[in-house]
Amino acid sequence: MRFMLLFSRQGKLRLQKWYLATSDKERKKMVRELMQVVLARKPKMCSFLEWRDLKVVYKRYASLYFCCAIEGQDNELITLELIHRYVELLDKYFGSVCELDIIFNFEKAYFILDEFLMGGDVQDTSKKSVLKAIEQADLLQEVRAGPVRKRRKRTKAKGALPTLDTLPAGPSCPFPTSLWRLAPKAPGWPAGPQALTARGGR
Amino acid sequence: MSDIVEKTLTALPGLFLQNQSVSGPAAAKASFSSRLGGLVRGITALTSKHEEEKLIQQELNNLKATVSAPTTTLKMMKECMVRLIYCEMLGYDASFGYIHAIKLAQQGNLLEKRVGYLAVSLFLHESHELLLLLVNTVVKDLQSTNLVEVCMALTIVSQIFPREMIPAVLPLIEDKLQHSKEIIRRKAVLALYKFYLIAPNQVQHIHIKFRKALCDRDVGVMAASLHIYLRMIKENSSAYKDLTGSFVTILKQVVGGKLPVDFNYHSVPAPWLQIQLLRILGLLGKDDQRTSELMYDVLDESLRRAELNHNVTYAILFECVHTVYSVYPKSELLEKAAKCIGRFVLSPKINLKYLGLKALTYVIQQDPTLALQHQMTIIECLDHPDPIIKREVLGEYSYLLDKETPEEVITKLYKLLRSDSISSETKAWIIAAVTKLTPQAHSSNIVERLIQEFTTSLDTCLRQHAFELKHLHENVKFMKGLLPVDKSCEDMVVDASLSFLDGFVAEELSQGAAPYKPHHQRQEEKLSQGKVLSFEPYGLSFSSSGFSGRQSPAGISLGSDISGNSTETGLKETNSLKLEGIKKLWGKEGYLPKKESKTGDETEALPVPQENIIMENVDQIITKNDQSQALTQSKEEKEKQLLASSLFVGLGSESTISLLGKADTLSHKFRRKSKVKETKSGQTTTAENVTRSSFSSSSNVTYEEDYYLDNFQDRGDKEIKKFSLNSELLDSESLTELPLIEKISNCRLSTPSLFAVNNMEVFHPPQSTAASVANEISLASSLLEETTEHMHSDLMEVCHNETISVSSYKIWKDECLLMVWSVFNKSASELKSANLEIAPAENFKITEQPGCCLPVIEAESTRNFQYSVQMEKPFTEGNLSGFINYQVMDTHSVQLEFSVNLSLLDFIRPLKISTEDFGKLWLSFANDVKQNVKMSESQAALPSTLKALQQELRLHVVDIIGNEGLLACQLLPSIPCLLHFRVHGDMLALWFRSSCSTLPDYLLYQCQKIIFHYRLLQDIEYNSLWYTVSPCCLSILCIAICIC
DSSP states (O other): OOEEEEEETTSOEEEEEESSOOOHHHHHHHHHHHHHHHHTSOTTSOSEEEETTEEEEEEEETTEEEEEEEOTTSOHHHHHHHHHHHHHHHHHHHTSOBHHHHHHTHHHHHHHHHHHEETTEEOOOOHHHHHHHHHHHHHHHHHHHSSOOOOOOOSSOGGGSTTGGGSOOSTTSSOOGGGSBSSSOSSSSOBOTTTTGGGTTO | OHHHHHHHHTTTHHHHHHHHHHSOTTGGGGGGGGHHHHHHHHHHHOOSHHHHHHHHHHHHHHHHHHHHSTTOOHHHHHHHHHHHHHHHHTTOOOGGGHHHHHHHHHHSOHHHHHHHHHHHHHHOOTTOGGGGGHHHHHHHHHTOSOHHHHHHHHHHHHHOOOGGGHHHHHHHHHHHTTOSSHHHHHHHHHHHHHHHHHOGGGGGGGHHHHHHHHTOSSHHHHHHHHHHHHHHHHHOGGGGGGGHHHHHHHHHHHHTTOSOGGGEETTEEOHHHHHHHHHHHHHHHBTOHHHHHHHHHHHHHHHHHTTSOSHHHHHHHHHHHHHHHHBSOOHHHHHHHHHHHHHHHHOSSHHHHHHHHHHHHHHHHHOHHHHHHTHHHHHHHTTOSOHHHHHHHHHHGGGSOOTTOHHHHHHHHHHHHHOTTSOHHHHHHHHHHHHHHGGGOSOOHHHHHHHHHHTTOSOHHHHHHHHHHHHHHHOHHHHHHHSOTTOGGGGOOOOTTOGGGHHHHHHHHHTTOOOOOOHHHHHHHHHHSOSSOOOSOOOOOOOSTTOOGGGOTTHHHHHHHHHHHTOOTTHHHHTTSOOTTOHHHHSSTTOOOOTTHHHHHTTTTSHHHHHHHHHHHHHHHHHOOOHHHHHHHHHHTHHHHTTHHHHHHHHHHHHHHHHHHHHHHHHHHHHHHHHHHOHHHHHHHHHHHHHHHHHHTOOOHHHHHHHHHHHHHHHHHHHHHHHOOOTTTOSHHHHHTOHHHHHHSSOOOOOOOHHHHHHHHHHSOTTOOHHHHHHHHHHHHTOOTHHHHSEEOOOEEEEEOSSEEEEEEEEEOSSSEEEEEEEEEOSSSOEEEEEEEEOOOTTEEEEEOTTOOOSOBOTTOEEEEEEEEEESSOOSEEEEEEEEEEEETTSOEEEEEEEEEEEGGGGEEEOOOOHHHHHHHHHHOOEEEEEEEEOOGGGGOHHHHHHHHHHHHOOEEEEEETTEEEEEEEETTTEEEEEEEEEETTEEEEEEEESSSHHHHHHHHHHHHHHHHHHHHHHHHHHOSHHHHSTTHHHHHHHHHHHO
């Protein structure tokens, strides 16, 4: 894999990981271009693109686009599954992950990604062992940093989210897109329009 | 909706930020943990980019103060780092924090170290100098007893590590291969994989350890080692054949569900591992029956097992099918694989459909009947809203045909063409598809209607395709030869390594051409180069050391052809070619799914052999010669390649003679158009073509061949003399490289090429008779002696009546422009008191050359009048008018008027200076014009562009250094102008300097014009082979002329 990008529907970059040395200027140019191309695509269109000399595989989860650039011989479908596995990992770690989780804890999202992919290749595909490694690191640091705190499980206590206080109550704003769950299944919060189809065909 | 939220989100942070800016770094400690939150919310609240910039700048200033303050704790530093990362992600420069990121990784506890490492991996690139400071930290952490620290160190190493420091950590990482924890072993293997990628030599000695990793008891470690093996096998599959058995066994176990459940992904056992193994097997079994036999069983098993209807099983299936088709074929397996592809194509899911169509391209080669089954589905795909799908579909059209249905398909395509909803790009593809179908259709009403409609299309691309179709359609036999119904195109053997060009490449290199560089290397160089022009004297920069057989420049265009066609026909042969960076070139117009053009296209970069190939192509059509044989032949007859164009004329004329007549209507139509705009060009071409036509009228092909052979050499010699070009650039081949461009503009470099012969009919004035042909030939022969010494334009008739014909031509002498008017007396009686006068013009000083005004012109003879013209003040276009009067048989006096166009270009001469002088002069000029021009990728070869400019504008190529070119010229009498060209990517940066203020602008305009022509021609030339084999080539000219 050459790089992975996460960006919002509004075209805001949320996460970027480059696996091939690329100059800063070139990166910015590529990000800008690719965002334009991907955001312009309609929901019914296929998830693969041929872009520059790369193949781009993207998938929208709720308000977030996950976008991977792979090379000629790589398998598009498995890359799509790779994205999905990453979302599952995020979901499990944050508990019903939504875009805001990634915005405010992007370093955690990076850690998970690093544990999942190493140098652009799949390192560990097991959900359990990736999260174990992350938790181990979390735990160790917290031992040193102070008393052990249980990582926030937010399946029902979404209120702990720093931004929720500021949300107006009432029907005028039921659920902001940035709070849409990226992955389905966990109860309580609405899934984004794409979240359900992400598991389609199962 | 999200806007509302984003606004509401930021109700608070305003307060928060105020608070922050008041309090100093020390006081901010308390609220540190939520600082990022504040920043994020602050940013989402803003409505304009400007406000965001202000806020971030403020934030960055705060951070700068904080990170450098001595009181800042590591914990605060960690928070700062997170915010810095965030700012960088938004596109702002946070480079002041880089050093602190390294410090944090060095000094922090685990929590802080992790963030420090993350920041380093996100901030720095592989060659950043600060990275050296990280090495010690990494070494220390690798030796740590804390697993988490070791993991972090391994992670950072696999992401970003300076190549030259690998030896410092290599032994430590090797040790980790024996670590008791599998997670460490796994990461160590991946880190070594990374080293293998960036510095394969450094890990050469541990190949044996990779084998150990492959046999590791932990599946994760084994899977990690497969990355290395895949790469190594890709590079040299024969060295690892002995492992085939192991890989097969592993795959068997995986498929059989013997792995721990942990590795399942949605109840499919280790899909990533399976795909990795399948890819490895595909590489090992390629063209190797014995090895392939070992894997048939497991492939069969894989196909059978993958039944679950889930995306991931499709991923495995897809890979499996690919493997089945890459290994030595086994019919039973192929059949099964083909069925699987059917499942893809028939799937309602667009992703699967897309991949299915892609896979069909290589399946069809083995088994066309399969495609027939899916024909209707595929046609339906044409209506699909996603253009990507449509493009795939069109690529397959010609294979999908049952012999009964081409009309049906064409009708459908035609309907599609007429609908407004599709882009012209797609339309171009569709016409290309129709072209492929036409030979198989029995009735062609629709095709004719289509041609009629689209030859007048406003879209150049569409028109081009329509013309292609038209010409082919008019000559069915020829078309059937080009587009065989039996799909035999795939059988053509393509010498993908282009070894037959090696000799040519070596020769070019020895004559100073820049060695070919692969795409990534060029890009690296581009990055490493500074932006400014270096004024230091350039040394000799040419070397042929970089040359190796595989890297012949033409390789790139072959690759592009294949990728552009998005078929994988040639894949087997081209695996070893660099394919990166090529798709762009072929993205749109390049998508001409014509298999047979491959042979021509691959050699486009080197026109002489190209013609040779085309010749062979024609040859093939005529004599049904075996293509591969022809290629081998060409290899043996390398010396003949130099004379290829002459041979080509012989063969070309035979194959095109029958086409000439039919092409006439069209050509006249276009000729008229072009005449309006470029009368000059039309007429001068006539003169030349007519000269040539007298030679080609001979039907004896062999004779022609011989003639042109000699002629070619002669001319080559002469032209060398004429041009006194830079010797590095000039040899007889380089002159023939640009046959097309020469036809377009006025500068007459009479190159013996096919076009001259073919165009004969086109530009021939209808009234010209055998007599006038003779007449003009005699005119041509009467060129002044000076013409052999200087560059000159071709004869151009400026006026005529029944008794005389006046032609003129320009001789670009070193010190002035010499205008020569040739007066030819056509009548049988002599003319008396002939007098030619040129009216004075405001911009020129005109001096009559002595001894050229003759009172008497004998019957059927030619007299020359010469005037030297000097420019008095700069202008762009000027006119010289004059008249000739004479008396016939002492009776009455006749006066004829004429005029000739002059352009500033006529007064541009090469300025022969050395590179050092160039540097000095450059600095002394004040007038400066810069411009970037987009070029096609194919054009990126600077030398050929410069050559075109050199020939067209009479510039002197001072030097070519890497991707920079220096040219110099002067405007007579002595206004110098210097040009600097630099290629980066597909952009050409032009930079002009002169002491005169208007000259750079003018030259820029001229250069752009030339480059544009050149690009246009090249693009077209690249796109279709048959332009160069048939009279269709005139449509290039027509299009070019129309546009300009």
